[in-house]
Amino acid sequence: GLQPERAEHWTRSVCSYCGVGCELELGTADEQVVGVRPVLDAPVNKGHLCVKGRYGQGFAQSSRRVLTPMLRREDGWQACCWDEALDEVARRLLALQAAHGADSLGVLGSARATNEDNYLTAKFARHVLGTHNVDCCARVCHAPSAAALKTLLGTGAATSSYDDIERTRLFLVAGANPNENHPVVGARIRQQLRRGAAQAIVIDPRRTELAELATVHLALRPGTNLPLLLAMAQVVLAEGLHDRDFIARRVDELEAFAVSVREWTPERAAAICGVEAEAIRQAARLYANTRPALCFHGLGMTEQGQGTEGVMALINLALLCGQIGQPGAGLNPLRGQNNVQGSAHMGCEPGSLAGGIAIEAGRARTEQVWGRALPQRPGLNLMQMLDAAEAGRVRGLLVLGYDLALSLPDSQRSWQALKRLDLLVVQDLYLNETAARFADVFLPACSTLEKDGTFMNAERRVQRVRAALRPRGQSLPDWQILGALAARMGRGEGMQFESAEAIWDEVRQVWPDGAGLSYARLDRGGLQWPCRDEDDPGTRVLHAERFGHGVRTSLRPLDYRPSPEVCDADYPWLLSTGRNLYQFNAATMSGASALQALRPTDTLDLCAADAERLGLREGQRVRVRSRRGSAELPLRIDARLQPGQLFATFHDPAVLLNRLTSSERDRWVHAPEYKVCAVQLERVPD
Ligand code: SF4
Secondary structure, X not given: OOOHHXXXXXXXXXXXXXXXXXXXXXXXXXXXXXXXXXXXXOOOOOOOOOHXXXXXXXXXXXXXXXXXXXXXXXXXXXXXXXXXXHHHHHHHHHHHHHHHOHHHEEEEOOOOOOHHHHHHHHHHHHHHHOOOOEEOHHHHOOHHHHHHHHHHHOOOOOOOOHHHHHOOOEEEEEOOOHXXXXXXXHHHHHHHHHOOOOEEEEEOOOOOHHHHHOOEEEOOOOOOHHHHHHHHHHHHHHOOOOOHHHHHHHEEOHHHHHHHHOOOOHHHHHHHHXXXXXXXXXXXXXXXXXXXXXXXXXXHHHOOOOHHHHHHHHHHHHHHHOOXXXXXXXXXXXXXXXXXXXXXXOOOOOOEEOOOEEHHHHHHHHHHHHOOOOOOOOOOOHHHHHHHHHOOOOOEEEEEXXXXXXXXXXXXXXXXXXXXXOEEEEEEOEXXXXXXXXXXXXXXXXXXXXXXXXXXXXXXXXXXXXXXXXOOOOOXXXXXXXXXXXXXXXXXXXXXXXXXXXXXXXXXXHOHHHOOOOHHHHOOOOEEOOOOOOOOOOOOOOOOOOEOOEOXXXXXXXXXXXXXXXOOOOOOEXXXXXXXXXXXXXXXXXXXXXXXXXXXXXXXXXXXXXXXXXXXXXXXXEEEXXXXXXXXXXXXXXXXXXXXXXXXXXXXXXXXXXXXXXOOEOOOOOOXXXXXXXXXXXXXXX
């Protein structure tokens, strides 16, 4: 347990769980975290922390930490020194590169690491290995949001700030359960609803706590976001509720768009989505008529076969109704991990460089700063790298802080790809499932409690992360490991830095919209980009006068394609997967903290009526089988679910829920369809 009275020193830093980015103070004594308290005047959390922030910080001192480099030998893992580990990795990377070319290698950055770590990860791929094969876990969560926002609005990030929560009159919460996944944002929304300061429309199959407080709850069938949003747009146009003035000034292609949604009557969508047509009308009217209205969306929107198009449909609605570019209005992807926004934004994305700048647009500036030409061949994203690994074309992978084996969909297929690699190097705090099962080399990284740097939260705010503890054992910050590895490969030039700040200063040279974000300023408090020079106060609301690519943008006509993952007599239930309040993704960190005791295993959730019909009771073990595999886990009765629907978390390696999930992917960015999985259900005999 925590003993804050023992703290000898308090260090201000940022919570390393979700993308809300709460600031906290870590009380330390004898190189242990003994206390955690919120920063009272923090702009994000204003003195609050959720259970993960308060009780989940023990991961750094967990006995599960691996504190030396390790090589896998024939008889198992063998601890070694840094020299031996780095020599082995360097030798094998160079050999693969010589034999099969630079594009036979790939690198994955980490949403749990700092911006500086991720910038150097992307630089390692492009500058040292010579490939654009670099990506991060944004691929499996909000890559659809970034693509949709970038394509339609010119900037792939939230358009508003958390402070708009207190300025808005209406929340449109789509496919998100912030009470569990972004709890401090959820609490701020809930407070506004309870005070009667705002209303809410909630689009979610489950009757979440926010749905209970909403004016309209659209409990749609998983996988049917697009017809619902197309029908809302149809109602707005059919009833003349669109913002003519905003459209005249900023929006093109109204007529073509109107034609594209004409057939999407609420009745047609209602039959597909399983909601009342009148509720769709009510939601459309409320959104169009209540000003300002603020949209938050989550993975219920993006982890779909049409995830990118779903987010585009939300953007279309905001453009139609003029709900963007002003305080209290806008679109906000609730980013899952603490630095997933930063990881992709620092260039851990095959198509873009630091600052989210497309390679061709940023090539000249980056080549000038790096002093070396960037590769010409396009890179592969995470899912494409796995496909290429399965086909024997990608042969070596360096993975930082990302448990692929547990979190990728359709484990059987993903594991085939990981098994085929000639070299898998994992850089992490623990021997996670990926390392334990598949890695050849393990490199011990230090945790974010042990290093300096910055994180970027979901509202584009860059905040300082400060070391509260010394690195444990032989662990090193990721950026130092990458610098040392580059040197071993004879390509250390441009990869050696004295400090995280020195890396950040290089980031500011290649990213004009971040040039004003100096450590000197960030040390006084986080700032939101764009922030172009030292006098720029940062930007709270994007697109007030112009979009990222110009004053005007176009509405995007969209077609609905039903998911191929359908229920039938053999697989009659629809399962969605997601997180819960007490654990975090692969539970690498939360499972190594006091949180583990609060929710030690995954559960399969269903409503009481279904449980009764099947003769099942709470806690009973059930076997869930999809067309790809099966998993066993205890049953939990959850009143938020509708009859016929199932929900399960995916944190526990003993359950390995992703054996069930589907290989179906979003067509724009290849994000997997975690939210739609047809299954059968049976009781496991006692
Ligand atoms: Fe950490 Fe997110 Fe909880 Fe804030 S809301 S304390 S950032 S997990």
